[in-house]
Amino acid sequence: MIKQTIAFLGAGSMAEAMISGMVESGNIPAENIIVTNRSNQERLNTINHKYGVRTVLKDELNFAEVDQFILAMKPKDIDAVLADLKDKLTANQVLVSVLAGITTSYMEERLNEGQQVIRVMPNTSSMLRESATAISPGRFADMDNVLVAKELLKSIGEVFVIEEDKMDVFTGIAGSGPAYFYYLMEHIEETGRAEGMDRETLREIGAQTLLGAAKMMLERDESPTELRENVTSPNGTTAAGLNALDQAGGGYAISEAIKGAAGRSKELSKELEGLLVGSK
């Protein structure tokens, strides 16, 4: 059981997904989680009623009782948050950021020397405790705090400790990844609907097919290539489907999606620093 007190700065969709998974896991008592935002009291009331966590506007937060702050606002708001936190934090308090593209050095440079920072990248499947989450500690994060953060993240899914220079591509694959599968589902539904099937049945069929393939990849020793070949009979339906996918540039589209998201992640800190042409 995690005994530390965690404060979310941000109460949007990513924060809610994490809160839901954490409370559901039972690994941390709901009263050890405090959720804040700047001004949306109604949103805080909803989160309080749904999950039993404590909620306050950010200016009413009692800093002294917090061990780890989870930064869960949009990247564009990070400068204001760091400026506000800088002199309120003590050396043993940790900032755990879920912000896409914001590097640990970006945060460390704007805080007092030695402040502990950890960068993580969850996804919205945290809500069902099925996130694939990456964690990269900053220069000053001490091991005990990294272990607590890791434990906390384990309550919302699988955790991968990675080098920070891999965080952009991880974001392109796993942070943004659920959207690619939802996009795939939208097209599955659209195509099935055009053949007269109903949306609800199509959703179950598509989701069960995705789930089955995901489980095969997690639980069997075969590579994705071997698994694909096992589905593909010579001159059969799958060969025809894969051929059409290749002809339409399916593989290329997938790697472009990952590269596009990773590229955007790489840009975000630079954009805030005004280092990109055409940015602030």
Ligand SMILES: NC(=O)C1=CN([C@@H]2O[C@H](COP(=O)(O)OP(=O)(O)OC[C@H]3O[C@@H](n4cnc5c(N)ncnc54)[C@H](OP(=O)(O)O)[C@@H]3O)[C@@H](O)[C@H]2O)C=CC1
């Ligand atoms: N959505 C996703 O799938 C994923 C998102 N992320 C990251 O999560 C972060 C949040 O995304 P998302 O939840 O979609 O964003 P939302 O816009 O839904 O939520 C942002 C929240 O931050 C609050 N906020 C803004 N400034 C402050 C502040 N100074 N102190 C406290 N709260 C503040 C806002 O409320 P108010 O305006 O009332 O202050 C709002 O509750 C982003 O940085 C994103 O990169 C990471 C992985 C996946």
Ligand SMILES: O=C(O)[C@@H]1CCC=N1
């Ligand atoms: O779209 C975004 O920027 C965030 C980060 C990863 C998923 N959603």
